[in-house]
Amino acid sequence: MRFKKMAAITMAGIMCAGLLTGCAGTAGESGKDSGTGTGATGSGAGPVTEAAGTGEETTITFGIHVADPAAQEKVTYDIVQEFNKKYAGQYKVEFEAADTETHKTNMKLEAADGSLPQVFWMDSSAAPEFSEAGYLLDLSGFLGEYSSTASALDDSVLQAFNNGTQYGLPYQCNVEGFFYNKEVFDKAGVTYPTNGTTYEEFLKMVADLNAAGYTPIAQGSKDSNFAIWSYLAFLTRYGYSENINAILTGNMKFSNDDMVKCFQKLQELGQNKAFPSNMSTISYFDAKTSFENGDCALLNTGAWDCAELDQTMGDKVGFWWGPTFSDSTYEQKISMKVPSAPLCVSAKVAEDEKVKAAVYAFLEFYYSQEAAALSYAGSVFPATNYTDITVGDTQYALKAVMASLADGWQSPSAQPDQILTSAVQSQLYDSMLGVMMGNYTPEAALQKLDDQMAY
Amino acid sequence: MYWLSKKRYIIGLTLPTIIIYSVYIIIPIFIAIYYSFTKYSGIGKPVFTGLKNYQRLFADGTFWISFRNTLIMFGVAFVLLMVVAFFGALLLNQHLKFNGLSKALIFSPAIIAPIIVGIIWVYILDPEVGILNDILGAIGLDAYKQQWIGGKSLSPYSIAIIYFWQQLGYLITIYIAGLKMIPGDVMEAAQIDGANERQKVRYITIPLMRNTISNVAVLIITGVFKIFEIVQQTTGGGPNHMSENLVTYSYSTTFKNGEYGYGMSIATLTFVVTLIITGIYLAFAKERRE
Incomplete structure (x- = not known):
């Protein structure tokens, strides 16, 4: 009887323990998915395959934040293939691929056990911590050695990933705003938005689109809390760039009059049914599909979707920086062309000259004019500043974005959410979406941000 | 087989299990508890x-x-599973027509990956694209249309129902195994003594099934406190964390926010709560037995 009792208690304990061990992960258990179905042959993190002294090719690993680079990051995939072709027999790049969340976790685990890929994409909020912990190579040596690459990257772009050491180089350039479906606007009898359209005009537009039976803005939040790109310009138009340093140093709060006004606009858009009623159960990808199907008039996204929009919508697509606000004293002609997350290089690369040479050759190619041409061909803005690259006639979405860029509106040097720590960044997304869905008041949403800052 | 009971054999045979269990279960528990007292971003x-x-x-x-949601999921799933699975097992233990087919159908959700279960139920419960609201609308019950998932209140109940649907067949199978262990002559004697079906269940089946019932209860308790994929797939914990349970909140804090220390404190507390509830149940069950 006593034994049975002990056995029962032990069994119950074992089953309960399973709860905790599921959370206390150890290195390597978090679902690394190397090179799935893409021709990417990533053999896991770290070890460089090379036949020392035999003159055989040096293989380096590129940790990327999508599970299927050929389909989900086609431009990067094409650049890597071109590099492999150009340096066949000398250098080779293989992908270590996983979805964004898994990739970020993998990089942390691999940093801890010393098996980081030689080159890897990293979230902007986490990269400085990697740098401070000594996991990243200072790339100022590379920029000094390859001056043509250095001059192809604007100083402001480089500064975004420099905290005293150049811990990363921009992966691409993000251009973010609202794409709109001209056909839907035509059918609803609503004039297209233009750069300079005011918030009040936008509200009227929302009402008219609703009256015509269209959802004004395609927006999802499930598994997509990061999908707030177009609204980041709202923050900037209410003084985010001017005040964020004071907020981060504790001299100011998120709960300030300007931010309250900004969040009130998001709340008002929600109250005026600017978003789908099932916004909480659809993802950004579902929202994009509904925009492409003509159910929604505008899509909050970035230029990375240009190639897809060209395919699905052709010349029906337009682009807009979002509304301006008359109750703000800050600059309103704000665009959003910012460096995306950094490409980082493992500090261990410096330990092996052959590997370092391979990594430098890859970075030189990645930021070359040849790679920039591949980027534009894939409707993605490269981080480089080459100008004499032509855009195809059928790249309608990209041309629409470029037309908006030609208006010359100024852009912050970094994407507003990317300068926050991961935890504050997550809270920013939660607060903005919470206000848009009517779950938080503007004041409560901003208080949550201040609370998160305090931890 | 007497020789196997010698101490050195017992130790030798159990040692591999103890080592593996220590490395993969015990040590990570202590690591998690240690992290729960730290500020750690994973870097x-x-x-x-x-x-x-x-x-x-x-x-x-x-x-x-998330704590409240976990308790709601636990309360709803525990009551439904304990009762419905038991009576389902009694029914399926009879020699009825299509018994085999019924067992297979009821068990089938248990072999579907939880992530697929979540996808299936999104197409049932989603307020816009789900068929439940469509059916309610089609039969004129528009007033009963709800935000079954993704709203502010009903998500934990819906998730409990999904978990119930997924686990029912599995637990019925365990109950049926328990029913098969009841000696036929005891039932026969009760029959001769004139006991009706209700009396047989109350005075013979339930007392003789206590160990099985306890095992099922512990399985439900530990299972409910591990519900993860269903929440992730149906609501992602949203909107604004309103449908998180303790496990998903621990996960999002740890891996999305990069707050490993805080995430581990949630995991540790979840562990403690589960132990307490299991302990209370086992103590209660023991008291009933005695």
């Missing part, structure tokens, strides 16, 4: 902060929402 070295994470936990509104 660099954890900084010891004492009880700060636990103090924060008790002041964190989202933690209490």
Whole structure:
């Protein structure tokens, strides 16, 4: 009887323990998915395959934040293939691929056990911590050695990933705003938005689109809390760039009059049914599909979707920086062309000259004019500043974005959410979406941000 | 087989299990508990902060929402599974027509991956694209249309129902195995003594099934506190963490926010709560037996 009792208690304990061990992960258990179905042959993190002294090719690993680079990051995939072709027999790049969340976790685990890929994409909020912990190579040596690459990257772009050491180089350039479906606007009898359209005009537009039976803005939040790109310009138009340093140093709060006004606009858009009623159960990808199907008039996204929009919508697509606000004293002609997350290089690369040479050759190619041409061909803005690259006639979405860029509106040097720590960044997304869905008041949403800052 | 009971053989045979269990279960538990007393982003070295994470936990509104949701999921799933699975097993233990087919159909959700279960139920419960609201609309019950998932209140109940649907067949199978263990002559004697079906269940089946019932209860308790994929797939914990349970909140805090220390304090507390509930249940069951 006593034994049975002990056995029962032990069994119950074992089953309960399973709860905790599921959370206390150890290195390597978090679902690394190397090179799935893409021709990417990533053999896991770290070890460089090379036949020392035999003159055989040096293989380096590129940790990327999508599970299927050929389909989900086609431009990067094409650049890597071109590099492999150009340096066949000398250098080779293989992908270590996983979805964004898994990739970020993998990089942390691999940093801890010393098996980081030689080159890897990293979230902007986490990269400085990697740098401070000594996991990243200072790339100022590379920029000094390859001056043509250095001059192809604007100083402001480089500064975004420099905290005293150049811990990363921009992966691409993000251009973010609202794409709109001209056909839907035509059918609803609503004039297209233009750069300079005011918030009040936008509200009227929302009402008219609703009256015509269209959802004004395609927006999802499930598994997509990061999908707030177009609204980041709202923050900037209410003084985010001017005040964020004071907020981060504790001299100011998120709960300030300007931010309250900004969040009130998001709340008002929600109250005026600017978003789908099932916004909480659809993802950004579902929202994009509904925009492409003509159910929604505008899509909050970035230029990375240009190639897809060209395919699905052709010349029906337009682009807009979002509304301006008359109750703000800050600059309103704000665009959003910012460096995306950094490409980082493992500090261990410096330990092996052959590997370092391979990594430098890859970075030189990645930021070359040849790679920039591949980027534009894939409707993605490269981080480089080459100008004499032509855009195809059928790249309608990209041309629409470029037309908006030609208006010359100024852009912050970094994407507003990317300068926050991961935890504050997550809270920013939660607060903005919470206000848009009517779950938080503007004041409560901003208080949550201040609370998160305090931890 | 007497020789196997010698101490050295017992130790030799159990040692591999003990080692594996220690490496993969016991040590990670202590690592998690240690991290729960630190501030750690997963990069660099954890900084010891004492009880700060636990103090924060008790002041964190989202933690209490996820705690409440977990208790709702537990309450609904526990009651439904204990009762329905038991009576389902009694029914399926009869020699009825299509018994085999019924067992197979009821068991089938248990072999579907939880992530697929979530996808299936999104197409049933989603307020816009789900068929439940469509059916309610089609039969003129528009007033009963709800935000079954993704709203502010019903998600934990819906998730409990999904978990119930998924686990029912599995638990019925365990109950049926328990029913098969009841000696036929006991039932026969009761029959001769004139006991009706209700009396047989109450005075013979339930007392003789106590161990099975206890096992099922522990399985439900530990299972409910591990519900993860269903929440992730149906609501992603949203909107605004309103449908998180303790496990998903621990996960999002740890891996999305990069707050490993705080996330581990939630995991540790979940572990403790599960132990307490299991302990209470086992103590209660023991008292009933005695």
